[in-house]
Amino acid sequence: MRAIFLRDLSLAVRSGGGFGLALAFFLIVIFIVPLSVGLDTALLARIAPGILWIGALLSCLLSLDRLFQLDFEDGSLDALLTAPIPVSGLVAAKTLAHWITTGLPLTLAAVPLGALLYLPNDAYLWIVLSLAAGTPALSAIGAFGAALTVGVKRGGLLLSLLVLPLYLPSLIFGSQTVLRALNDQNPVPALMITAGITLASLAAMPIAASAALRAQVN
Numbered sequence: 001m002r003a004i005f006l007r008d009l010s011l012a013v014r015s016g017g018g019f020g021l022a023l024a025f026f027l028i029v030i031f032i033v034p035l036s037v038g039l040d041t042a043l044l045a046r047i048a049p050g051i052l053w054i055g056a057l058l059s060c061l062l063s064l065d066r067l068f069q070l071d072f073e074d075g076s077l078d079a080l081l082t083a084p085i086p087v088s089g090l091v092a093a094k095t096l097a098h099w100i101t102t103g104l105p106l107t108l109a110a111v112p113l114g115a116l117l118y119l120p121n122d123a124y125l126w127i128v129l130s131l132a133a134g135t136p137a138l139s140a141i142g143a144f145g146a147a148l149t150v151g152v153k154r155g156g157l158l159l160s161l162l163v164l165p166l167y168l169p170s171l172i173f174g175s176q177t178v179l180r181a182l183n184d185q186n187p188v189p190a191l192m193i194t195a196g197i198t199l200a201s202l203a204a205m206p207i208a209a210s211a212a213l214r215a216q217v218n
Contacts (some may be wrong), residue, residue, distance in 0.1 A: 004080070005093040022059040022102045023109060029055035030113045041118045048117035049178035052127055053171050055113075056106045057138060061160055063102055064142040067094050068150040068213065077150070077213070087210035095136075095143045095206065103135030126181040130194055134174040137198040140205040141166045147212035169197050 033051050034044060071077035080090055110127050119127065145163035152158060173194045181187040 002093070004090060005097050021062050023105055025062055026055045026059040026106055026109060027113065029058065030116050033117065045118045045120055046182075048114060048119040049123065049127060049130075049182070050175045051117060052110050052114060052119075053131070053134075053175045056103075056110070056131055056135060057167055057171055059106055060102055060135065060138040060142060061163070063098065064146050064163070065149070065156045065159055067098060067143055067146040069146070072150050081213060087213060088206040091143050091147070091206040091209040091213070092202075095139045095202075098143070099136050099139040103131075103139055107131040107135055120182060123178050123182055126178045126187055126191070130174040130177040130191060133191060133195040133198055134170040137170045137194075137201040138167060140198075140201040144205045144209040144212065147209035150213065170194060173197065 030051065033047075037043060037047070068077060071080060081087060083090075107128060110131055111124055114124060114127060141163050142159075145159045145166075148162060149159045173190045177187045177190040177194060180190055
């Protein structure tokens, strides 16, 4: 599993398909918003948490279809599924590599990009905490969707339709964490729910994805 993790990490960094593309898309989304709603700083500050979360969510979608598709096309997925390692461990290793090359950079990029949306200073800690707690769920749920569509040609759109509804709880409670902090309310309960969703996803989705992979390949 360690070898699979390092292999996926190396491929993502060298090809730029996950790391560079997600960051570029995130940057474009944040640049477009002020152009579309105007330079009303008060309005931008109010919607900044939601925009940052939506940008991170959509950016995560871009590289999900690469999780298993490349292995499926070159035949290495069959070898991985028959290797003497748990398939859920294989999925977990690929999910971790996806988060490190996509979710983690997006979390860190939210700090400088938040300044473009006039995010209040008090919100920076909470946007980082909420994204750090919530983006692993995006990768885990995305791995399940990628496993379901691995045998489908041009399954990127289908993948997006499958996982977007499952992303909504993380989006809602992640953005609410920051909004509650900005409204002088306690943000910890929303953050804990976001983390709870992530823990549940990390526990359940590798098992579900492994079953989907076996069904698709067999």
